[in-house]
Amino acid sequence: MKLLRTAALTTAALGLTLTSMSWATAAPVPKFLAAAEMPAALTPWTAGPATSGLPADFCTGTTAPQGSSKHRLYATELDTNGRQTITVAASEAKAKVLVTRLRAAIESCFDRMKQENPNVDGEALYYGELPVEGGAHVYGIDSFDPVGGSNDVALYSVGRDGRTVTVVAWGQLGDLDDASLNGFQQATRTAVTKLY
Structure with missing residues (x-):
C-alpha cells in the first residue's frame, strides 16, 4: 500500500488523442458486472441498465470519451453505491493511453x-496492480469534511483487456477501515475478466 503522488498528465503531454469508436463495431460486446458480483454489502445490490456515455464522477470526470463509453450504476439500501464504465478504444495502444490518463x-x-x-x-x-488480462490498478480515497460532518470512502480500479478499458468505483459513508478491499479486488478481477 503506497500513498499517492499527484500525477499531472494531460492529453497534450501524452501527444496522443483517443479516437471514439462505436460499441456496434466491438465484437464481441463487453459485459458489465452483475449486481451480485459487487463486493458484499449489508443489503443486496441492485443494478441499473447499461447506459451510453459517462456517469457523473468527480475523480474521473470526462477523461474517457463519451461516444465510445457505456456505464452502469449499482446501489444498496444503505448508502453504498457503485459504478462501472466500459470504454472501447480504437486500438490497444489508445486503450493503454486511456488507462494512463x-x-x-x-x-x-x-x-x-x-x-x-x-x-x-x-x-x-494506491493498493497496487492486479494480474488480470491487461492488468488492473486499485486505489482508495478516504475523505472527511469537518465542517459538513461527512466522512466518505471510495475505491477505484482501472483495468484493461485488449482495446477495452473498464473503471469500477465503489463508495459509502465511513473510512477505509470500513471498505471491503478484498471484495472490491475480486469484483475488479471479475469485471476485467468479463469484458471478453
Whole structure:
C-alpha cells in the first residue's frame, strides 16, 4: 500500500488523442458486472441498465470519451453505491493511453478535492496492480469534511483487456477501515475478466 503522488498528465503531454469508436463495431460486446458480483454489502445490490456515455464522477470526470463509453450504476439500501464504465478504444495502444490518463485522474483526485474545499482531510492510497488480462490498478480515497460532518470512502480500479478499458468505483459513508478491499479486488478481477 503506497500513498499517492499527484500525477499531472494531460492529453497534450501524452501527444496522443483517443479516437471514439462505436460499441456496434466491438465484437464481441463487453459485459458489465452483475449486481451480485459487487463486493458484499449489508443489503443486496441492485443494478441499473447499461447506459451510453459517462456517469457523473468527480475523480474521473470526462477523461474517457463519451461516444465510445457505456456505464452502469449499482446501489444498496444503505448508502453504498457503485459504478462501472466500459470504454472501447480504437486500438490497444489508445486503450493503454486511456488507462494512463484515468490513473492520473484518480491519483490527483484527492488533491483536487482539497483545492475545491480546503477543509477536507483524509488520504489517498494506491493498493497496487492486479494480474488480470491487461492488468488492473486499485486505489482508495478516504475523505472527511469537518465542517459538513461527512466522512466518505471510495475505491477505484482501472483495468484493461485488449482495446477495452473498464473503471469500477465503489463508495459509502465511513473510512477505509470500513471498505471491503478484498471484495472490491475480486469484483475488479471479475469485471476485467468479463469484458471478453
